[in-house]
Amino acid sequence: MGRLMNLYVATYQLHATLDPAEVQSTIAEIAINLLGAERFVLLFWKETESGECEIALSQGMEDDKSGLYTNGIYGGGDPAVDATLSDGVLRIGPIEGSEALACVPLMVQGTTVGALVLLKLFEHKEALKPEDRDLLDLLAAHAASALFAARVYSTTDRKLKTLESLVKLVRRPT
DSSP, rough: HHHHHHHHHHHHHHOOOOHHHHHHHHHIIIIITTTOOOEEEEEEOOOSSSEEEEEEEEOOOOOOOOEETTTTOOSSSHHHHHHHHOOOOESSSOOTTOOOSEEEEETTEEEEEEEEEEEEEOOTOOOOTTHHHHHHHHHHHHHHHHHHHHHHHHHHHHHHHHHHHHHHHHOOOO
């Protein structure tokens, strides 16, 4: 029952807001509080075709020595992360040659737009458990679409407010 409750709450929280920053914060809360992640990064493909991902959110990466996640960019190099970004498959470690414990693809309409990469768990949680798979699957299915919807709404709302301001300016009596 507790597991189902966690899944319901996580899904509800992801879709409860149309503010992109709040959706990212919810993803972080799920990673920290429900999965026990101490270190993780949230990656999204950059708009340009550079083959790089922007680090939209990170936790516990201040002392990262891998050199893979620097200056807000992931340029590739971790085989598990690269594979997930390429094929959109959820991977749970340990994975040879990778420090990632889990790579969760973030997909919108069948296209991989990024990944949530779990790099270290808190000491009280030794490893990801089989029941964590449901939560990882939920993130794969819902996180990107919730964030995408919030970004579209935010952009549309901003454009609408700009247009309304222009109309008010034009209608102002002279």
